[in-house]
Amino acid sequence: MQKDSLVFDLIKKELDRQRNGIELIASENFTSYQVLQAMGTCPTNKYAEGYPGKRYYGGCEVVDEIENLAIDRLKQVFKCSWANVQPHSGAQANGAVFLAVMKPGEKFMGLDLSMGGHLTHGSPANFSGKTYEAIHYGVTKEGFVDYDQIEAKAKEEKPKMIICGASAYSRDWDYQRIRAIADEIGAIVFADIAHPAGLIATGLLNDPFEYCHIVSSTTHKTLRGPRGGIIMLRNDFENPWGIKDPKGNTRMMSQLLDLAVFPGSQGGPLEHVIAAKAVAFGEILSEDFKSYGKQVIANAQAMATSFVNRGYNLISDGTDNHLMLIDLRNKNLTGKKAQETLDKAHITLNKNAVPFDDKSPFVTSGIRVGVPAITTRGMKETDMEPVVEMIDKVLMNADDEAIIGNVRGDVKELMKQFPLYPELD
């Protein structure tokens, strides 16, 4: 059969874009070549609705082994007793958690999207805000999660579930305090660790499993796996909230969550992606990944220092994790302008609302900058200052095409030192 060059040429073009640019989108990363290979394999052909040993199709004996391997490795990564590796994405994982524990119209609380939260934590545009009653907490004017506000609102509103987790928050979480608040009102604590999961897996940030009843994540951010989602419990439990399955039976939390993923919200699992998740979880268990996690934090802190030294205003004045949120108002730039201008120099990041932003989400006053991807490419602390220097040069000359063109050339030269997927040449 003739190769579909139209598609494969575009894939090659995307590879070149990734190779030649500086990738600073905080939610992106580069998988290993093995993870990439596993994704493009024959389990994609297999229907396997159900779970290992309990499928609705014949011929599942091998994909059962693949899925069990992924589950076993994930349980080792987070020292948990139960895991579901089928969610197609983080949003699907969160959708399943809602479906498992909340009835339509019930109340929950999450971090406001405009303060760093996520769409699935109650945005009015998302199923979570449309189906359930969302109330929100925010951050203090210094940019830290406002735990006093969580406590006051929780006592007043008595939500059934409190979500901790964010998409644009550079600090660690006090899970213990949130659990103590939740216990006073009998609420479920659900941690969405999609962003910092790789740093939690390596013990570099607080452990949500000690205090949160349910934990979800994506697998493609700091976990450096294929694009997908997961749900986990450290200790399975018979739920004290008396939550019932669709047939009216009270079940263990793991059973409620399994039912919510399949048949509740998904059909056939993507077994080729689950194979790639298994590869990634194996990598996370290695010593190399521990060094990677440490380097991510070291790079983020070095980059934050370089930005502060150049007069940039970091929300909360710094970072504990892999990202930083920068308010550009003192530089007379919007997030939109900054993102678009940096794109021209092949430096990729995203515009982002900052807490108490006066601009629309399409414009924003800020940018979110993350280091997981450039750390995977091999960059170290000493590489951060040159990167910030290039960003600053572009932003301070945002209408000068010649200067931006020169930086684009410098970016390409620099990134040659950090090869990406040489196996594909």
Ligand code: DSN
């Ligand atoms: N869209 C992801 C992010 O960029 O943080 C979260 O799902």
